[in-house]
Amino acid sequence: MFESGAFVAEQLSPVDPEQVQPNGVDLTLDALFRQCEPGRIARDGKRVGERETVSPEEGAREGNGSDGDEAGSNDAAIPTYRLSPGGYVARYAETIAVPEGHVGFVYPRSSLMRNSCTIDTAVWDAGYRGRGEGLLEAYHEIEIERGARIAQFVLARAEHEGTYEGGYQGENIDNVNDTNNLK
Numbered sequence: 001m002f003e004s005g006a007f008v009a010e011q012l013s014p015v016d017p018e019q020v021q022p023n024g025v026d027l028t029l030d031a032l033f034r035q036c037e038p039g040r041i042a043r044d045g046k047r048v049g050e051r052e053t054v055s056p057e058e059g060a061r062e063g064n065g066s067d068g069d070e071a072g073s074n075d076a077a078i079p080t081y082r083l084s085p086g087g088y089v090a091r092y093a094e095t096i097a098v099p100e101g102h103v104g105f106v107y108p109r110s111s112l113m114r115n116s117c118t119i120d121t122a123v124w125d126a127g128y129r130g131r132g133e134g135l136l137e138a139y140h141e142i143e144i145e146r147g148a149r150i151a152q153f154v155l156a157r158a159e160h161e162g163t164y165e166g167g168y169q170g171e172n173i174d175n176v177n178d179t180n181n182l183k
Contacts, residue, residue: 001156001157002023002024002154002155002156003023003102003154003155003156003157004022004023005020005021005022005023005024005025006020007155008020008023008024008025008153008154008155009025011096011097011098011099011155012025012094012095012096012097012153013094013095014093014094015094019149021152023154024107024152024153024154024155025094025152025153026109026149026150026151026152026153027092027093027094027106027149027150027151027152027153028092028093028094028147028148028149028150029081029090029091029092029093029144029145029146029147029148029150030091030092030093030131030146030147031053031054031090031091031146032053032054032056032081032083032088032089032090032091032136033051033052033053033054033088033089033091034051034052034054034086034087034088034089035048035049035050035051035087035089036049036050036051036052037049037050051089054081054083054088056079056080056081056146057079057080057081057082078145078146078147079145079146080143080144080145080146081143081144081145081146082141082142082143083138083141083142083143083144084138084141085138085139085140085141086137086138087135087136087137087138088135088136088137088138089133089134089135089136090119090133090134090135090136090150090151091131091132091133091172092131092132092133092134092151093131093147094131094153095129095130095131095173096124096128096129096130096131096132096153097128097129098124098125098126098127098128098129098155098164099126099155100126100127100163101126101157101158101159101160102126102155102156102157102158103123103124103125103126103155103156103158103160104123104124104125104128104153104154104155104156105121105123105124105153105154105155105156106119106121106124106132106134106151106152106153106154107119107151107152107154108150108151108152109149109150109151109152112150112151115140115142116138116139116140116142117136117137117138117139117140117142118136118137119134119135119136119137119150119151120134120135120137121133121134121135121151124153125160125163125164125166126158126160126163126164127162127163127164127165127169128164128168128169129169129170129173130168130169130170130171130172130173131171131172131173132168132171132172133171133172134151136150
């Protein structure tokens with residue numbers, strides 16, 4: 001059984017009320033990376049290939065919202081990624097703590113899919129804490145602002161033995177205080 005968006009929001013930080021949906025919480029884009037060297041997955045371990053940071057351009061929002069533009073009127077410069085088709089690693093801005101008795105899943109937002117893009121992730125095990133990543137696949141050119149809602153995190157109740165203690169525990173967390181306000 002999937003949990004309510006309100007329950008999921010208690011497991012993430014920071015969360016703006018607009019991110020809370022009936023059955024999950026929207027995840028926002030913090031940064032993008034491009035893998036530039038091969039990785040390796042072997043029977044006795046793994047190595048993630050070197051990555052380079054994709055730099056956003058300082059883009060100004062355009063439009064006033066009168067022609068269906070959801071951005072609305074705002075002249076402030078917002079870092080914007082202008083992406084060519086390809087695969088990118090997207091780091092989410094929210095710190096997530098998957099509680100005991102649950103498993104997490106990330107799904108792309110429909111607006112991302114309607115723009116020929118998707119997000120792929122693995123299962124988020126009980127006990128995981130960190131700022132996770134997903135594979136952003138762009139099949140057509142797209143502009144995505146830093147802070148834009150690109151995916152939705154959901155939690156389902158699940159029986160399990162043990163909790164996550166793998167190498168990605170605490171990933172992308174700048175300091176211990178990032179998870180202190182989470183359950």
